[in-house]
Amino acid sequence: MxxxxxxxxxxxxxxxxxxxxxxxxxxxxxxxxxxxxxxxxxxxxxxxxxxxxxxxxxxxxxxxxxxxxxxxxxxPPHYAAAEARWYHHARLARSLNVALLACCLLLGFDWALPLRQYPLETVQSRFPVSVPAALSAPEMAYRVHTAHTSFRLPSAIGHRVRMGQAIVVWQTPLLGIVQRISVPESPDGPAPFRPYGGTIYGTFFLLPLLLAAVAAVGTWPGHSPETYVNTAAVGALLTILTLVMLLCF
Structure with a gap:
């Protein structure tokens, strides 16, 4: 009863x-x-x-x-108050999961839409921007600016892009992530290559997919408050990792 x-x-x-x-x-x-x-x-x-x-x-x-x-x-006398707090946290966690899922959908649309191509962009500036903390393997990254785009190159391929060169840049239409670069006059040939940041749709593509799956579980109705809170926590960690991959690699 x-x-x-x-x-x-x-x-x-x-x-x-x-x-x-x-x-x-x-x-x-x-x-x-x-x-x-x-x-x-x-x-x-x-x-x-x-x-x-x-x-x-x-x-x-x-x-x-x-x-x-x-x-x-x-x-216990505090049971009702504790349960109310759990449901309050679950409501906030579910809202966070909805926001994370929306961000993943934005990444998906950005990847699926045709790339915007900028033919014969002139390199306006090229300068070092970061040095990794590992003293055993020092490495520089180069920030490159053109009229319409901005991207970073690892030092291993930084020599392929020089000041004043004409390059071809392919960029995503929504977020403006540079996916590929081609240097027709390069001694290494005109084959396209990826800069830092473009790997989020390449090498690290499983990361946003995993984030989308976790966020989808955290937005589906009928789960316990613990599930909503736990998925939000995991989603936040995956978001931080995705941003690191996007900005650094």
């Missing part, structure tokens, strides 16, 4: 006013999570509980029936 006192978060000796306050508190909290089928089911239980406990005669009859039931384990 359902214990509607526990559903409303009040004690068995609660006054009519306390029962009404418990009902309003639970209804307000659950209506904020109404998109979740599990929360809608809880809201239905709250409505049913108030329909019985909020009516004096029905409450008397319910108390008689409840007294005949075996003793149920008593919940």
């Amino acid at each position: 359902q214990n509607y006192y526990h559903v409303l978060g009040v004690g068995a000796s609660a006054t009519a006013r306390e029962i009404e306050q418990g009902y309003l508190r639970q209804r307000t909290r659950l209506r904020q999570l109404a998109a979740d089928p599990a929360m809608r089911a809880r809201l239905t239980e709250v409505e049913a509980g108030y329909g019985i406990l909020g009516h004096p005669r029905r409450r008397v009859a319910y108390d008689v029936l409840l007294a005949q039931e075996p003793d149920m384990p008593v919940l």
Whole structure:
């Protein structure tokens, strides 16, 4: 038998006013999570509980029936508050997962759309921008600017792009990530090569796919609050890793 006192978060000796306050508190909290089928089911239980406990005669009859039931384990007094905090965190975590999934969809559209090509861009500037912390393998990266694009090159291929050279650049249409570069007059040949950042759609493409899968699980209705919070935490870590790959490699 359902214990509607526990559903409303009040004690068995609660006054009519306390029962009404418990009902309003639970209804307000659950209506904020109404998109979740599990929360809608809880809201239905709250409505049913108030329909019985909020009516004096029905409450008397319910108390008689409840007294005949075996003793149920008593919940700790802080249980309702802790549960409310979990659902509050779950709502925020689910919103974060929705935002992460939207970012992954943006990356997907950016990858799927045709690349914007800039033929014969003139290299306007080229200068070193970073040195890795590993003293055993020092390496520089070069920041290159043209009229329409900006990208970084590792030192291993930095010699292929020189000041004043005419190059061909392929860039994604939405986020402006330079995917490929070709230097027709290079001694190494005109074969396209990738700069830093372009590998997010190449070598590291599994990373945004994994992030999208985690975020999708964290937005699907019907999961427990723990699932929403855990997927948001994992998604945040994957987002940081994706940004590092995008900016550094």
